[in-house]
Amino acid sequence: MTDTATLIAPRSTGAAPPVAPGRTPWKHEAAGFVLGFACLALLPLIFGDTYARHVLIMVFIYAVVASNWDLSLGYGGVFNFGHLALFGIGVYAYSLLTKLAELDPWIALFASGVIATLAAILVTIPILRLKGIYIILVTFGFAQLVMQVIISQSDITGGTQGLVRIPGLYLFDHNMVRDGKFAYFYIALALLVASTLFLRVFVRSRTGASVVALRDNEEYAISRGVSIVRQRMLTLAASAFFTGMAGAFYAAYQRNASVDVFGMSLATIILSMVLLGGTGTIYGAIIASFVLTIFAEWMADFGAWRPMITAVLIIGVMLAYPSGLAGMIKAAWGGVAGRLKRPA
Amino acid sequence: MSALAEILFGGLFQGSLYAMMAVGLALVWTTIGVFNFSHGVFMMLGAYIAWQLVELGLPAAVAFPIAVIVMAGVGWILQASVVRPLIGRPNIVLVVVITTLAAGSLIENGALTLWGPRSKQIPALIEGNTTIGGVGVSLHQIAIIVITPLILAALWMFLNRTRLGLALRAVAQNEDASHLVGLNVTALYGLAFAIAASLAGLAGIFMGGYRFMSPVMGADPLLKALIVVVFGGISSISGPIFAAYLIGFFEAACSYYFGLYWTPALLFGVLILTLMVRPEGIFASRSRGLA
Numbered sequence: 001m002t003d004t005a006t007l008i009a010p011r012s013t014g015a016a017p018p019v020a021p022g023r024t025p026w027k028h029e030a031a032g033f034v035l036g037f038a039c040l041a042l043l044p045l046i047f048g049d050t051y052a053r054h055v056l057i058m059v060f061i062y063a064v065v066a067s068n069w070d071l072s073l074g075y076g077g078v079f080n081f082g083h084l085a086l087f088g089i090g091v092y093a094y095s096l097l098t099k100l101a102e103l104d105p106w107i108a109l110f111a112s113g114v115i116a117t118l119a120a121i122l123v124t125i126p127i128l129r130l131k132g133i134y135i136i137l138v139t140f141g142f143a144q145l146v147m148q149v150i151i152s153q154s155d156i157t158g159g160t161q162g163l164v165r166i167p168g169l170y171l172f173d174h175n176m177v178r179d180g181k182f183a184y185f186y187i188a189l190a191l192l193v194a195s196t197l198f199l200r201v202f203v204r205s206r207t208g209a210s211v212v213a214l215r216d217n218e219e220y221a222i223s224r225g226v227s228i229v230r231q232r233m234l235t236l237a238a239s240a241f242f243t244g245m246a247g248a249f250y251a252a253y254q255r256n257a258s259v260d261v262f263g264m265s266l267a268t269i270i271l272s273m274v275l276l277g278g279t280g281t282i283y284g285a286i287i288a289s290f291v292l293t294i295f296a297e298w299m300a301d302f303g304a305w306r307p308m309i310t311a312v313l314i315i316g317v318m319l320a321y322p323s324g325l326a327g328m329i330k331a332a333w334g335g336v337a338g339r340l341k342r343p344a
Numbered sequence: 345m346s347a348l349a350e351i352l353f354g355g356l357f358q359g360s361l362y363a364m365m366a367v368g369l370a371l372v373w374t375t376i377g378v379f380n381f382s383h384g385v386f387m388m389l390g391a392y393i394a395w396q397l398v399e400l401g402l403p404a405a406v407a408f409p410i411a412v413i414v415m416a417g418v419g420w421i422l423q424a425s426v427v428r429p430l431i432g433r434p435n436i437v438l439v440v441v442i443t444t445l446a447a448g449s450l451i452e453n454g455a456l457t458l459w460g461p462r463s464k465q466i467p468a469l470i471e472g473n474t475t476i477g478g479v480g481v482s483l484h485q486i487a488i489i490v491i492t493p494l495i496l497a498a499l500w501m502f503l504n505r506t507r508l509g510l511a512l513r514a515v516a517q518n519e520d521a522s523h524l525v526g527l528n529v530t531a532l533y534g535l536a537f538a539i540a541a542s543l544a545g546l547a548g549i550f551m552g553g554y555r556f557m558s559p560v561m562g563a564d565p566l567l568k569a570l571i572v573v574v575f576g577g578i579s580s581i582s583g584p585i586f587a588a589y590l591i592g593f594f595e596a597a598c599s600y601y602f603g604l605y606w607t608p609a610l611l612f613g614v615l616i617l618t619l620m621v622r623p624e625g626i627f628a629s630r631s632r633g634l635a
Contacts, residue, residue, distance in 0.1 A: 271445070311449045318439055
């Protein structure tokens, strides 16, 4: 009896209306946010070898891409399968801007985010009238189109060969190549912090609430005056900026670019992170990128068995926990918290 | 003259393969409402099973039907393991995409481990070459062009003239009502997947007869089948068939006039434009159902 009552109307003091039932107060979240990322910032002091730092840098890049994908896929409910194309656009935008236009790498990094955002706005136009499966197909087609254009323009883009010797980032006179990936680690972490902060502020804002409203009940949201065209475009554009920056950073870090970034295998891995983490959480995607990347590295010796084991793992989690790792953690936390709160 | 014959022949041939793939995708989508991203892997697996049977000493006439039947079983198993347990979940479309992708990756890497990366070839349906309208063609390709419409016609007859086929269409039209009149919806889901997997496997056998096989051979046909179903409208069987041949001709003409590199880009461009004008596909009616 009391349980259902609290479910329907969460207890409030009457001073302020509840923001959203079950939502964490922002102060708690901010504390967790700072604590979590402070822990990450201390990691290079524990892991001295460059290999461990390299794995963490890759985790951060994947986490940025996956959590931004979660914005359009999980929060927006737009079955966007072209997200990796935005990452690829970032990779190639940075490579071409620094290599051909000889732009300053830092400006190119920022410009790549802008270019990816423009591309996202462009791809929103054909999907405005579409629903569900058709959005999957068009966005998938968009990703393929971008890849085919890059392959066919091999004079500029290197085609299937890709590009090499792309200028890296620099910090004054600091030698980034010989510092054991120290600087790149913190740049990647800074990117993840900025991206996560942006995403969380976005989804907690009024705009974010209206995006979720559109996802959950489109007709009702529209009847309440939410514009599906504007919100959908805004969501995709917002998810593109840091994805493009992550792509640019990836190019600067790896110092080469290839069309592999548009391929199915990378898309599958990142999509697994989004779904394994639990859609509509942002943090879930980040946690899942840690789990999956470190798991994949840990199994590096397994050869062809590695993708097979990963596939079985993904299927298993999807069947057992449809809400992903975030749902798993939430369920566990709920159990613990419930036990603690129970009056003695 | 020769150019026209080349485009016509190439279109018919490619169109046949795309139709075989796209019909399976559309069948699964209309009945279950999910998109099977391991469909391309079915194609590869069918070809490899046929190759293995031929390698064991079976004649092609025996090996190919066995491979197709085995593929039906594979389709059934895949449906039962990664699709059926998810039915009823709110985000099933999305989750099934990832589970079928993962299952596809599992089968693909399994094939790689089992059979190795070296290219293989299975015997052609009919050996030999001939010349039609100034274009040299192989009898194998002509056989595909002739056989595919027969198989598709048989599928159409099955869906429209048999009780089982009508039951499948009923599930596609209204699942709840099908439950009410006592149809075994779960079994029909399995049947849709089994038919789709068999058709894809057969397409793989056809392809393995004129091109070297590899564990990733299904990726490109899957992509083309996706274009076909979007172009033709996914909610029917006839739409994708027409679209498959249309895309086949378009592709043949593009690669003849613009070169091989630009063809995929043009295809995707046309696809996106089509969807902007007719989101349901050019041949689609507004309702969901098999016809």
